[in-house]
């Protein structure tokens with residue numbers, strides 16, 4: 368399959384790179400903007416999913432990681448490190464392998480979806496599991512990065528945010544305009560910060576006339592920005608956004624205020640409903656955290672928040688294959704029958 372050129376090459380004029388910056392790329396970006404026609408029709412809007420699961424490591428993190436690792440190589444860093452709920456570690460491990468660098472990833476023990484752990488291990492990263500949550504892991508790696516020559520590649524690294532602006536650029540490129548609203552899951556709050564920066568940059572460059580309302584959604588058991596204070600023990604089925612003290616919280620709240628947007632919580636039940644809905648009725652398989660954006664859209668649409676005909680984009684941040692355990696947890700039973708034509712024919716249409 369032909370992928371578009373590296374993101375750093377495509378959007379060079381809008382990114383903090385020079386001719387001295389190496390391009391460490393796996394062909395990230397260029398993900399599809401998929402029309403969710405049935406769901407959109409139900410609520411009278413033009414609804415799209417920006418399916419970030421189609422990135423090389425299966426999540427939006429690759430957009431920021433290509434830039435963060437390229438800049439780390441440029442400055443001669445010896446290794447990269449991150450704290451992660453899973454996707455950042457998978458992406459950091461892959462791009463570090465690509466660059467021929469060592470990667471270390473610090474994860475909350477037992478709280479990482481198995482596909483993400485498999486990726487970090489497969490790419491040869493040093494996987495360090497701590498008896499603590501993401502927030503504690505991030506505190507430790509930030510301290511370490513300050514006192515060493517190891518490059519921190521969490522979204523507190525400004526190059527991660529700069530790279531992730533390209534998600535907003537691509538949405539506008541595909542639509543020929545900015546959408547009216549962008550629904551996005553919020554964990555450590557880097558991605559909502561990056562999308563907002565991207566939309567503003569495109570407007571400032573005169574590429575589009577407007578900006579969308581930024582509508583962020585957190586899991587109800589991990590909703591510090593909704594509650595207005597950190598959550599000491601975050602819990603949610605959406606392990607990717609199981610975060611109680613987001614590093615970019617203030618930037619996320621600014622994006623919401625400046626865009627006339629909103630932040631709200633969705634329950635695990637709402638997240639799982641949206642997760643099954645989009646996979647079964649639209650053929651798009653995302654991971655649970657990603658479905659928080661769609662759950663939020665449904666909640667807002669049912670409250671009459673959108674004007675008929677508006678264009679709404681939900682960012683589906685990661686691929687469903689990342690978390691196979693959740694995928695098979697609540698699904699129809701496998702049908703076990705003898706290998707005969709008639710039994711199989713009956714099984715196709717029964718049930």
Ligand code: F0G
Pocket residue numbers: 426450451452453454455456522552553554555556557558559607608654656657684685
């Ligand atoms: N969706 C997915 C699939 C994620 O992996 C993350 C964050 C988010 C949404 C939230 O994005 O943190 O920028 O607000 N995952 C990080 C990680 C924390 O370590 O992989 P955010």
